[in-house]
Amino acid sequence: MRLMRERATMVWLGLMTATCVSTWVLSRDALRPSVAMVGIFLLAAVKVRYVMLDFMELRWAPVRARLFFQLWIVVVIGLILGFWFAS
Amino acid sequence: MSTTSEHRSRLPGVDGLWVFIGFDAVIFALLFASFQHDRYGDPALFEASRRTLNFHLAGLDTLLLLTSSWLVALAVQAVARDDPRAPRLLLGGMLTGAMFVVSKSVEYAEKLIDGITPATDALYGWYFLLTGVHLAHVLAGTGLLGYTWRRSRRGAYRDGNRVVLECVASFWHLVDLLWLVLFPLLYLQR
Numbered sequence: 001m002r003l004m005r006e007r008a009t010m011v012w013l014g015l016m017t018a019t020c021v022s023t024w025v026l027s028r029d030a031l032r033p034s035v036a037m038v039g040i041f042l043l044a045a046v047k048v049r050y051v052m053l054d055f056m057e058l059r060w061a062p063v064r065a066r067l068f069f070q071l072w073i074v075v076v077i078g079l080i081l082g083f084w085f086a087s
Numbered sequence: 088m089s090t091t092s093e094h095r096s097r098l099p100g101v102d103g104l105w106v107f108i109g110f111d112a113v114i115f116a117l118l119f120a121s122f123q124h125d126r127y128g129d130p131a132l133f134e135a136s137r138r139t140l141n142f143h144l145a146g147l148d149t150l151l152l153l154t155s156s157w158l159v160a161l162a163v164q165a166v167a168r169d170d171p172r173a174p175r176l177l178l179g180g181m182l183t184g185a186m187f188v189v190s191k192s193v194e195y196a197e198k199l200i201d202g203i204t205p206a207t208d209a210l211y212g213w214y215f216l217l218t219g220v221h222l223a224h225v226l227a228g229t230g231l232l233g234y235t236w237r238r239s240r241r242g243a244y245r246d247g248n249r250v251v252l253e254c255v256a257s258f259w260h261l262v263d264l265l266w267l268v269l270f271p272l273l274y275l276q277r
Contacts (some may be wrong), residue, residue, distance in 0.1 A: 001170050003161060012157035016150055022271060023146035033277045040271045048264045055160040056260040061098050068109060076116050076268060083123035084276065087130045 011054045100254035136210035142274040155183035156263040177236040184229035231255040
């Protein structure tokens, strides 16, 4: 088992990079708030999905479990962005 | 790389744990929606207080939890392959979890020294509630990782006997993904 060649390692590197982008690039005041919000929360949605599928091993879970947890992402991020754009 | 032939359609651990994980995820979804609803009522106040939060430290916390989750995911794979590095990977996962606890303690101390409490305003009420409930999850998860680390050192997960480890790992990944939403919700949204 070569740790650096595992799929989990590739996913981890992507998650770390995405976190740096949302924390130290997309959060800058120079960006329009709406662009920053959509970028930050879409990245968060993608990150959560990868954690579910690759770390939690839901990629190989029964369809109903995969649907429930991925629907959770859509509902949570949808509610967050929905309230933000309504305010 | 893992191959799909190693993975039949199944949930790691036991089904009952996934009922708990699903329930916990729904509770946090309701908390996130309630926070956002309150913010909708007074976005200016929430934004003014948000700017006093230390998002640099919280960003580093995110990197810590992601690293911890990754190490634990590798540990589960290592156990499945009888790789002797599993205990070290679990120890790394536990230590990065403990570092998150230390970092959050520093952040709370900074706030309390500045006279900021949950009663300061609505944003800080939510800040202490959401991060506090999440921190309780981190403490439980770190303790459970310590337990699995000790057991793995004694070879308890050999011969395919890894249900407990998978349960702990799945809970730990839940703690990680909840933070992935909580962090931008509190610290980054303008």
